[in-house]
Amino acid sequence: MTHRQGIATMLLVTLLWSIAGVVTRHLDSAASFEVTFWRSAFNAVALGVLLAVLRGPRAVWATLRGGGRALWLSGLCWSVMFTAFMVALTLTTVANVLVTMALGPLFTALLSRFVLHHRLATRTWLAIFLAGAGIAWMYGNELLHSDARALAGIAVALAVPVAAATNWTALQYSRRHGADQAGGGDMLPAVLIGALISAATTLPLAAPFQATAADLGWLAMLGALQLAVPCLLCVAVSRVLHAPEMSLLGLLEVLFGVLWAWLGAGETPAPSVLAGGTVVLGALALDAALGMRQGGAVEGARARA
Template sequence: MTHRRAVFTMIAVTLMWSIAGVVTRQLEAARSFEVTFWRSAFNALALLVLLAVLRGPAALWRSVRRGGRTLWVSGVCWSVMYTAFMVAITLTTVANVLVTMALAPLLTALMARVALGHRLAPRTWWAIVVAAAGIGWMYAQEVSGADPRHLLGTAVAFGVPLASAINWTMIQHSNRAGAPPQDLMPAVLIGAVISAAVTLPLALPFAASVHDLSLLALLGVVQLAIPCLIVVTVARVLSAPEVALLALLEVLFGVLWAWLGAGERPSAAVLGGGTLVLGALVANEMLGLQRRAAPDLLAKDPT
């Protein structure tokens, strides 16, 4: 895969990710934990089939059985991300959830600083401060008397970037310990299974119509399983800052789809705070790319 093709593929991945909000708003009867259960169940089924085809059932089973603590903790983190995202979507606006999720790169950097002793560049510290101000701007409206469901939804949505930060920090720690890189793709499958199992009792009695099940199957397969597999291939070509920067398109696409397809017009607080958050993230990743590109240019042309 060429670099240009990887970029366009990553954009396609963000488009697939971004449909969750607008599709959820088209559901007829399924609510809250039932939505989460069916989405995770369809995701698990799709991943099981796809990974079995790509790697063979025996190899997949060996990866799960021999994965060890890192694989299973990663699976738990994925399950938290799956569950918190869908529950949050049923409680608050798509914009609130997506902007909150966009904090994942900065939370990961901050957690790596605390847990692993990674040094943070000044640009990253400034990005954290600006993004925190943006989130404070967004949430001030919710705290000051708006519908308490929105406040609860944004709080639940915060579990997504938090679990993501724990996941990637743990993986970095595992790799730094000197062990060979571990295949953690089965963790995505484990997370889907755990999410479906945990939410099943809370989803009963089922109320989803055939229309709802078709949409939830779309989310499980097209919005989760397929892009999760594609992004692994893309990450082999693009650098981590490039992936993080392109992933922010999910926020823009998701808010746009919810606005056009479900009539969810973002509030002034969400637009203002979200602009600060996304601006801080974009500036941080762009400066990081420039710093990484400079040594390469000097190596090619030392004059």
Template sequence: MTHGRAVALMVLVTLMWSIAGVVTRHLEVARAFEVTFWRSFFNAAFMAVALLLWKGRGLWEELRHGGWPLWVSGLMWSIMYTCFMVALTLTTVANVLVTMALGPLMTALLAGLALGHRLPARTWGAIAVAGAGIAWMYGRELAGAELRHLLGTLVALGVPLAAAVNWTVIQRTTHQPTYARRRDLLPAVLIGAAISAAVTLPLAWPLQASAHDLGLLATLGVFQLAVPCLIAVQLARVLPAPEMALLALLEVIFGVAWAWLGANEVPSPQALQGGLLVLGALVVNEALGLRRARLAAGITVPEASISRRGDP
């Protein structure tokens, strides 16, 4: 796959991820935990069929011998699935998506602590600016905000926190070549969906979703979650992680736009201003990282060519 085609597919992935908010706003009866249950159920069902067709009996072997990274990753996926949908039922799409945009910075912090990765100055600067953006988003609204919006924001924070743990576990596994070849963490997506569905079913009972709701939630489970996750795992073999993180931020822009156009959910001026600060900090951080990597690559190639020429 060419780099340009991989970038185009990653943009498509973010577009598919971004439809959750606007689709949720068109549900008739299903609410909160029932929304989470059905989306996770349809995701798990599709992933089970897809992975069985792809891996056959090897899927069961990977589930049995995946070790703790597989199950920790699965648990983090379940937290992300559950917190995301519950948060959408409590607060605005803009609040949820901008809060989720903190994921790359939280991942950098946790990777620095757990894996010994040193954070460059640009990342520390991005953390400070993003923190100021979040404070601006919510600080001016704390006094008059409804309790559900504050609760929704706190629940949404579970998504970037779980994503940070998940990515750190995946990084730790990937950096051990022999270990990584024996253990594929893709089944963790299935594990996470199954855990999320099992945990939220008792809280969602009795189920009340209409046929209309089930159609929308099946769309979310398959086309907003399972399919883009499968594509993203393949794209990770072509695109560098910083570039994928940068492209993934398009979900925030697409998601707010969908909710604005498709559900008439106009974000507050504070949410837009603070969100721009957060997104700007993340984009600059990732763009500078990519520029530095490309400059380093550009310096390395000429040196190698000089050494091959054998000039005196």
């Protein structure tokens, strides 16, 4: 996968991730931990099938047994992301959850700088700053006037960018040291580990089950299409994109998610959301364009060599 293909794939990943908020607004009876349990359970089933096809059952089992600490750390991070995100959506608005998650690029940049010693390009720092300013512009007023339940949702959602930053850094570490690990640094099964941990930890809290057949259909779709497929693609993308770059592109989930909530659930964005969103899109477009140009130049130099 080339750098340009990695960027395009990450855009698809964020588009698929972004549908969770609007779908949860159409659930009939399922609530909080039950929603999280069913989505994670369906995610685990879909991942089991996909990994069996991609890797084969024996290879997946061998990786789970000998994948090392990075694999299990990544799996734990996925479980936190899966669980905290859905619980937060049941406590506060889609916008509040997504804006909190937008802290991810800053956390990721700092963590990768100190753990992996990445020297980030000036364009990436600039894009992170501009995107953060745009996000603050979009939702600063709303966050200041949130009630106690909404603030609790924001606090839960804060676990998502922290876990995501740790996860992207773990993935990058695995790529760097994969040759020294049993399983060759294969991190795809980490997503399955995360889904299983999330389902197991929320199962006792999910009772009594109240989901209707329609709810289960929506949650099955989320588990497979909104989680399993994009998360596997995300792990593959980590081979060609740096952690801060992945996290920065992931900010598009904020914009896509707000758009879906607007069109599909009637959560109309304020003018400040539209203005701030323009800043975010501009920052992402600038960083992606310069990154693609630099990636293309590197690939051209390699070809000539």
